[in-house]
Every structure is written in C-alpha cells, then in structure tokens.
Amino acid sequence: MLSHHSKWIQSLTADFLKSHCKSVRGTKQAHALLLRTHLFCDNLFASKLISFLASNSGDILYASRIFAQIHSPDTYICNTMIRGFAKSHTPSESISLYYYMVRCGVPCDHFTHPFVLTACARLREVRLGPRFHSEVLKNGLEPDLFVANALIQFYGSCGWVGDACQVFDRSPVRDVVTWNVMINGYVERGLYEQAFGLYEEMLKLDCIQPDGVTLISLVSACTQMGDLNRGKWFHSCSKELGLDKNLTVGNAILDMYIKCGDLELAREVFLGMDERDVLTWTSMLMGLTSLGHFQESLDLFRRMQFEKIQLDEITLVSVLTACAQTGALDQGKYVHLLIDRYNMKRDIVLETALVDMYAKCGKIDLALQVFDKIRVRNVFTWNAMIGGLAMHGHGKEAIALFDRMKHDQVMPDHVTFIALLCACSHAGLVEKGFEMFRTMKEVIRLEPRMEHYGCMVDMLCRAGLINDALNFIETMPIEANSVVWAILLRACRMGGHFELAQRVGRRVIELEPDSCGRYVMLASVYAGLSQWDDASKIRNLMKRQGIEKIPGCSWMEFNGTIHQFVAGDKSHLLVKEIYAMIEEMTQRVSLDGGHAPAPPDVPFDIADEEKEYSVLLHSERLAVAFGLISTPPGSPIRIAKNLRVCNDCHSFLKVVSRIYNREIIARDRSRFHHFRLQLDPKRLSARINNDQNDL
Template sequence: MATPYTQVLPLPRHQHFPKPNPISKTVINDRYFENHPLVLLIDKSQSINQLKQIHAYMLRIGLFFDPFSASKLIEASSLSHFSSLDYAHKVFDEIPQPNLFSWNALIRAYSSSQDPIQSILMFVNMLCEGREFPSKFTYPFVFKASAKMKAIRFGRGLHGMVVKGRDVGLDIFVLNSLIHFYADCGCLDEAYLIFENMQTRDVVSWNTMILGFAEGGYADEALKIFHRMGEENVRPNDVTMMAVLSACAKKLDLEFGRWVHAFIKRNGIRESLILDNAILDMYMKCGSIEDAERLFRKMGEKDIVSWTTMLVGYARAGNFNAARSILNTMPSQDIVAWNALISAYEQSGKPKEALSVFNELQLIKKAEPDEVTLVCALSACAQLGAIDLGGWIHVYIKKQGIKFNCHLTTALIDMYSKCGDVEKALEMFDSVNIRDVFVWSAMIAGLAMHGRGKEAISLFLKMQEHKVKPNSVTLINVLCACSHSGLVEEGRAIFNQMEYVYGIVPGVKHYACLVDILGRAGELEVAEKLINNMPVTPGPSVWGALLGACRLHGNLELAEQACNRLVELEPENHGAYVLLSNIYAKSGKWDEVSMLRKRMRECGLKKEPGCSSIEVHSIVHEFLVGDNTHPQSQKIYAKLDEIAARLKHVGYVSNKSQILQLVEEEDMQEQALNLHSEKLAMAFGLISVAPSQPIRIVKNLRVCADCHAVAKLLSKLYDREIILRDRYRFHHFKEGNCSCKDYW
C-alpha cells in the first residue's frame, strides 16, 4: 500500500509488455531487451519501493530471467543514491545465471560499504562458480575492499592473478588500484615498484603514489614524486595538491606550504571547498595561525570541516578562548566540533576543562556524544581520578545501548585503573569477548600501577595463550609491573626475550624500564653498566630512571652524573634539578641545594608545585601545599590538628629528612610537613567521605615518605581505606599497611 512518502510508478494495470522468449540465445548473451519499457523505467526509479514494483512486473512477464535486464535491477538497487545492499543481494540470489556485470555491481557496492569482507566473499564465490571471470572492472574494487580490510596476503594473491591475466595486467585503472592497495597497507616499496614499472601513468597514478608516501609518514618522498611529476610535464590537479598539502602538514614545512598555496593560484588549479580546507589544515598544523585566519576570512564558502579545523588549530596552540569562540560562532555545532574542544583540553593536560565542556554538551543537548566524546571524557576522568563521573559515563554507555568496542573498553579499563578501582577494571576486562592488544595492554598497565606485578605477568602469559601478539607498549607495561613489584629476575628475563621471542627490538623506553628495575633493587652499578653498553643512545627517560634510583639509595656521585646527562638532553627539565636538590637536602648539603635553586632561577625554571585532588560527590577538590583557599579550610585545619594529636599519642615522630629546604626551628619543621597537599586532602577526605567508602587521592608528584607513613597510620587509627595515586603508582592503605610493602 502506498504511503504519503512512497511515490508509485505509473504502470497502467492493463499495459501490455512484450514477453521475452526464454529459449532465444539473445536473452542470455545480448542486450536484446535494452529498450524494453520496464528496463528503461529502472533508470528513472527514485526509491527501493519503485524498484520492487518493477521487480514484481519483471517476474510476472519473465523479463527477470534475462541476465541483462536483471543486471540493470542489481545496478540500481546496489549503486544508486537510494541503494539497499540487503535487497540487492536478495535479488542477486534469485538470478539463475548472473552475468559479470551483476557480480561486478555487488562487488563494487560492498567494497564501499561498512562490510567490505562481503566484496571479497562475492569475488571468491564468482571464481568458485566458474561461469564468469574477473575483468578490469572487477579487480579495482576487490583491491579496494582488501585495502580496507588490510588483507595483505589476499591482495598479494590478487596481484598474482592480475599478472597472469595479460589484458588486465596492463590496465592503468587496475594498476592504480593496486598501488593504492599496497600503499594503504603500508607496503610502500611494493607500491613504488608497481608505479616505476608502469608503461604509462595518468595523473591518478602520480596522485596515489604521492598520497601513499604522505600518509605513510614519508613526506620527503611524497614531495620528491611531486617535483618529478613536474619534470615529466604531468599537469597536477586539485587532488594532487591536496596530497602535497598533506605531506607539507606532516613535514611541518610552512615555507613550502606557502609555495604550494601560491602554486595553486598561479597555475589556475580548480579551487574548491575541499582544497581550501586542505590549505587551511596545512597552515594550522604548521603553526601559522595568521595565514590560516587570513584564508578563513577570504573563503566564500565554509563547511563544518573549515570551522572545526580552525577550532582544533586554536586549541592545539593553547588559545582556548579563540577555540571556544569558534565553537560558539559555528553555524551548526556537530559532535565533531565538540569532540575537538574536549579532546584538545584533555590532551593539553586540562582534564577539568575537558569535563566542563562535556557536562555542558550534556546539558544543552545540541549534539549526541559519540564514541570519541566518551573516550576523551573517560581519559579526562582518568587524569583527575574522577571515578564518580567515570562510572556515570559507564552507565550512560549501557543505557544508550552503545556497543563496547575495543576503544571504549580500553578507555574504561584505563579510567577505573587510574581512579584506583582495579577490581572494577578487571570486571570490565572479563566482561568483554573481543580484546585486542590495546585492551590487554591497558589491563596489564592497570595491574602494574597497583603493584600487582605477578598478576600482570600472569595476564601477559594468558594474552599469548589467546594468540594476541604483544606490541612495544605491552612490553613496557609488563616491565613496569616488574619494577613496581621488585620482580628483578622476571623483568630481566622478559627483557632478554623481547627480540627473539616476541619480535620486538628493545627501544629506549624498554631500557629505561630495566634501569628502573635494577636501580630500585639497589643494583646501581649493573644499571650504570647497562646504560654504557646500550645499542641505542640513552634518552632522558633512561637517565631519569637512574637519577630516581640514586635518590632512593642516596648515591650522590652517580646522581650528579645522571643529572648532568639529563640536563644536557633536556635543559628545561626542572625535575632533574629537583631530584638532585632532594638528594643534597637529605644529605644535609644545604649549600649545594641553594646553588641548584639559584641555577634554576637563572634558567627561569620553577619547581612544579605539589597538588593533590580528591573527588567528593562528583566534585573534584584540589589542594596545594599550605592551601587555605578551600571553603572548608577551617574544618580541614581543625582535622589536621586532631590528626597531629592522635599521631603524637601513638608515638609517631615526623620524618624530618623529607624537609627539602633549610628550616632550623623544630616546630616549623613539623608544620612544613603537616602542610603537604596530600595531608590536606586526607583531612578533607576524613570529614567529607562516608566511612564505608575509600578516600581516593591523586597527587601530581611522588608521595613523600612522611606522608606515606602518616597514611598508613591514619588507615589504622580511623579504620579507613585510603587509596593514593602519585605520579608513578598506586598506594592502597588499609589497617596500617600499604599495598606497595614500602617498595616504591
């Protein structure tokens, strides 16, 4: 029955349509019915419902069994603007002997769909039936599907078939698609070899090779191909220039980017909104906001991409006011724009601002959060330790029926782990069936930061049992787990197996982990020897690990050496000076402390202030050292006095070695320790968090030994669980003990 939205084709009920002769050979081999009224109506259809009407008439008069007529129906139902692949495939399955055109139509349609594997399966089925053989119109779309699936082995098999087929092996359309396939799969050497051996090349050949190099991270090679294109007098088009602009953006070559912009104008290359957006993107990525603003103002037409490019550019440059202004000015605020601002805040270390924008999005409801929004918000929650909001997002995902893919699963595991609830992270990990290497790596990292090294190693072995190949990050996480748990021999064994068991050549970060493992365990000489014999140049992370170990074990001579090497590599690394200053302070060398701090002032470096945060009723409260700006400061300091009295009553004596500046008066020394940010956060937690709930604190620096000792005592005196995350790991304080077993 027709609805107000369904236009019925004008097919008179008694119109006579000529019936085909099912015996005639022309019905199978020729376009005998090319001008049949029903076949002509197929091209005029505007909806699937109209095609279904034609399909019914074709069945009634027997026209559907003519392969050419049926192929026209397949083409319209699979490749038109109103296509329905499900319907097209059902029609295809009814055709007794589909011709090559019908096979190609479905292969082509599936290659551009969300399910490209169906394109490959159609191709294989065609070969198995053996009635039709692939043509130059078949292979390009199978290569396209193979590229989307990253099916490199299958694609190489197709390449072999192309080489054997003389007619298709020289077709420029097929060869261009083959270049694209190899480039898209990261096999640029093979793509270039085909390009070099082509007898003739068109502009598409050059464009595909330039874009392949640009997107593959070989910007210089992309630009060389472009220059060579000019030397061979091949005229570039707008697609060429977009590929070249992509290379400029990857190379961050502003000067050449400006030359390309001028080249486009000078050579009369067809201007378009897409090309303008590519130029805009290049300027922003190359850091020239002025050029981008100039072009943006001149653009006669702007779309959501133009506005979003400006927004992202401002945000990356740290100009969040301008980014916010762009969002407010945009004609239509789609979720991509909101994601750009949320992501920019989150990646710039501004999680509170990221969550503020996320909350605003929830309130105004101008766009629905998507997977990217949720992943960014969860990452911001992880940075802040905001488990209440992170848990709310988890519930939101479930209520909205959003499928838990590997990206969301990884983000949730990371959020729960970094917010101190590793059991919830494990629950999330166990609840999903599909786990890629990133999901496994995130869970291993979660166990590592909570000091559960043996469990992390056990999970690492289980990962291999599930045939998931570890990557470089996985190995870093496992080695970190060994470091935090004092598993020296296990860490050493895993490191030694990296290359010949897992096929991963140890990088600088892996060596830094091993140095950390050895250094924490007191094997400083072994760690120093390892650094001296490294096959790669030791980076800041390596010297930083050694310097941290020297602080733990009080090796002043080696600390000075490590600090000097670290400062050579990173002159603005204030952390190096602070660590060495701490070692001097613990040794009572106050003159050296003063000298270091003077050098820091001369270099314009400042020590990062200690900051501790705690989430209460979904609100994150932050405390600095000696902070008195909190609305409940009076209650917090009263609680601190109560804590000090109870600690004194049980005989606790402050660890004066943690005072890193010269304070002579005894009472002032104690006061300096009492004002540490984590103690303020603990006091606030005791007066604000229900006794049944753990007190969760996040500190931006390493927790000091005095605060660590106090937290252990408070967990026993107040019968509270305190979970403290510092820069390097988690500490779970309960009944007077810490999960780190004082090894941190």
C-alpha cells in the same frame, strides 16, 4: 497495445514514480505499477526506478535485477548502473558493465568513462586506468572537463601524481573541481609544498575562486605537517573568502589548531562556530584530553550531554582517558553505564579504555571484570591490564597474566615489557625482572629501549642494590639519559649514599639543564648533608636560568566534580574546614604514636619544626582532609597526585587510614599506594589464572 488513455496513464504513472521512488518500498510499488501498465518496456520509466535504486539510499542488487529485465538499455541507464556500482562495495561490477555496453553497441559518452575511472580508483586497478585513458583519447573526450577531472582524480588517488599533473596541464578548461582534485592529489602523496604552490597559482586567476574543498585539503596539509603559522594563514584566507562559517571548513581548522598544539585558538574557533556537529564536539574534547586539560574535557562532556549531542565510541574513549588521568571513578562508571544503556558498539578500543580507566582509578577488581568479559583482546588490552596490576603492586599477578597472554598467542610489544619490568620493580622481584629482560631480548627478539633500561635500574635501586644499579648503567649498550641517572640519584638520596648522589646529581643537571626536578633533588642532597651554601647555589642557579619548581598538585573527585589542591592551597571554598581537619589529623596521629615525622630535606637552613609544618600542607594531605569532611564515614577516599608521594606523607596517611577507619587510595605519577584495605591477593591470583570467562 495501450488504449486511447495511454497519455493520461503515462502522465499519472510519471507522477506516481516521482512521489514513490524515494524509498526501496515505494520503488517496488512503482515497479509493480509499470509491469501492470506495460510501461516497464519504456526506458524513460524504467530509468526512474534505476536512478533511485542505484543511489546511496537505494538497493544496488535490486537495481541490477531490474536492469537484467530491460531488453535494450540506453546510455543513461547503463551510466546510472555503472555509477551505482562504482560507489558500492562491488566496484568491479562497473568495469564488467562497461564491457557489456561495448559488446552491445550502447554508445559511451563523457559520463561513462569518469564513472568507470572512479571504480578503477577504488579498486586501485592501476593497469586498467591507462587503458581507459587511451579509449578516452581515441574518442576525443579528454578535452571534456568532467572526463579530465576524473582522470586527474584517478591518477592522483593511485599515486601517479606526475600523470595527473600532465592531464591537468593539458586540460584546456579547468573549474574549481579541477584545481581541488590536483591540490588534493599532492596533499595525499605528502607533496605539501606543491599543493601550496598550486593554490597560489589558483589565486592569480580571476575566473576561479577557492571553495571549502580547497581549504579543507590545504588545512589538512598544515595539520599533517604541524605547520601552525601556515594554518593560521589559511584560517585568515577562509575569513576573507567567507568560508569560515562553513561547518566542514570550521571542523578542519579546529582540528588543525588542536593537532598543532594551540588550544587557545582552538577554543576561539570552537566558541565562534555558529553550527557544531558531533565531529566538532568530539574534536574539541579529544584535543583537551590529548593536551592534558582533563578537567575541562570532562566539563565539555557534561555540556555535550546537556545540549543532547549524540555520543559515539570515539567521544567516550576520550572521556574515559580523561577519567583515567584524573582518577574520576564516578564519571568513568557513568560512561560505562551509558555504553550499556545505549547498547553502544563495544569495539576493542572502547573496551581497552574501560580497562585502563578502572585500573588507573584504583579499581583493579572492576578492571579485571571488564577484561575477563572481552572476547577478542589485542596487545593494547593486555598491556592495559598488565600495566594496571603493576601500578597496584601486584607483581606476581602481572606475570601470571603475561603467561595467559602467551597462551593466547598474542605477541607482546615494548610496552608489555615496560609494564612487566615495572611490576617486578614494585614487587621486589629482581631475579624475575632479569628473566623478563632476557626473554624480551633473546626470545621475543625486541631490542630494549631506554625505558626498559630505566625500569631495570629502578628495580635494582628499590631493592637497595645501588652499586649494582650503577654498574648496570655503566655497562648499558646505549648512553643513559637524564631519567635513568635521576632514578639512581633518588635512590642515593633516600639510601644515604650522599657522595655518589652529588656526583650523579651534577651529571643529571648536565644532561637536563632545564628540568626543575633535577635541581631540587640535588639541592635536597646538599641539604641532607647540611651543606646549605651548596644547596643555595643550586637554587640560585635555577632562578638565574628562569626555572621554577613544579608545585605538588592533588585531585579528588566528589559528586562528579574534580577538586584540585596545591601545596599550601587556601583557594578552596571549604578552606577553613580543611585546615581544621588537617590540625585534627595531625593531633590524632601524634597521639597515636604510629608515625614518626621525618623532616624532609628542605634545601634551606631552617628549624626542623618549620620543615615539619611545610610537610603538613602537602597537596595530598589537603585532598585527604577534604575527603574526610565531605564523604560519608567508612567510605573510601581516592586521590591522584602529579608528583611522587613523599615518604613522610606515605607514613602519615597510613596512620590516618587506620585512625579514621578509611581506605585511602593515592595514585602518584609512578604507582598506587593502598592504605588499610587491599584486594585479597589469593582471590586476585585465582581470578587471573582462571582462563574461563565465568563473570
């Protein structure tokens, strides 16, 4: 029995609970106080403990232990526990607690059923939902706004949009939440037009105004549909409603523009945002990477660090992808350092991105180090490593790694066999290539795609088996596309099969009339035959159709900055020094005698000397010249190019590497070209065949 100071004690206790029930530790102290003062039996005080512990910041298990000690819990306490369990990792406890209420005669109110329905939705317990709906009807609670919203939410999340619509239509009172839940139900089921129609109905009402949740759902629908025009309209609506400054709405609009491919408007939204969170920065960075603006993506990453934006694994995967595409090895190594320094969660996606980055930046040995340390690998990890070995010309090692992949019982996919066939193609392993092709079809039961047939044609062409390649194309079970014919065209041109090249070239242009590369290749065939009129006709046809030749472009990373060069480029700050080095390189290579210039098939009737000069200014030579004047003697030079390295440049750079005692690693769109220094094949094979993680 309380003393005459009980009211004073109750007042102090209430203040103590208010100040302490903000953390689990403080709530435990409050619990102890209630036990000492014998106030725990008062549901008003016990409910304060339950309220915090059943919240997202509390401890639901501790809350359940306290609940078990309460002799006669009231409706509020039971509802609080049901809501807590509904949001926890054990939502089924909410349903058990509801039946406990019914057995104990604790009255249910209009809050009880919505919390139970939330638990049913999370559990996807479709059968239980209608049972609780019938109890709602029995108790006359369906007209209640909170209950109606919960029913619509339940049916919508379980995919019963028709039932959700019935509850929505019968509801006598609707607020913005009611409309939002119904719109979101349509969006989640892919019924976008119904969602847009409901929004138009909503706009006709004077008493209801759309909020941020409304627009996020509708903008998300535009994103999933790829409907840029409608997305722009909802962006305008957000401005009219004064919601465009809402961070979550802004993030949704930014994501919509990026995924719909309008980078310019995405930039405008990003730069116009008053507030940005990590999601904003990550969305913009991922968008730049996915749309091919790799240098801008890396610039944004540096800005994120300057502004101390917290990095996460998703951000770093995008940065590593940009590094891989531009050959930015130093930046990639820096990201790897950040991962280790901040002990970031190295999930399989991030680990695979590291493997891919090192492989595509020319460091196949570092790619293997990362790969060997990964404890659990999926098919994407294996594909990245096998593809990396293939790009570097290590065909036998790629096949050996595939054997390890089978030993680890990882099922290969279509990408695996593209990498393996490329490996066989680059290494000249024709018989092994056909063996892999048969394995894919007959053992793994994967139906070959056009890419696989293209790899087989490329393999035959590289081996000089032009007639076999033509026969392979003509007997394919699917009709060859322009890419497959273009592979044969290139081989015909390089091998001097000009008659077949003309026929194939015309076929390629018929299949892909908008590709500049196809016209240039056919014009080069005519130039090789000195048929200047025909070459001129092809170029005039390109002009009439408004097709422009894609300029050769090369990149080189120096001091964390990507330097870009195009053929004949004079825009670089060190242009005088670069051109002076080009002249020096040319003279020294000429004196060496190890390179016999092969005038390219320029489709113009000009002197060989002029053709030679045009090759001197190819972008890869400019990039290597910059590397020679800007990096320390003896250090490697790494460049990347958007097109194939021509034969003349390949021969030229091979001699440059030897004369200047430099390792030159050039990556073009199909593979790596290593000059002078290579990873020891014996050591590489030993590494791949070693199943032990000994690094």
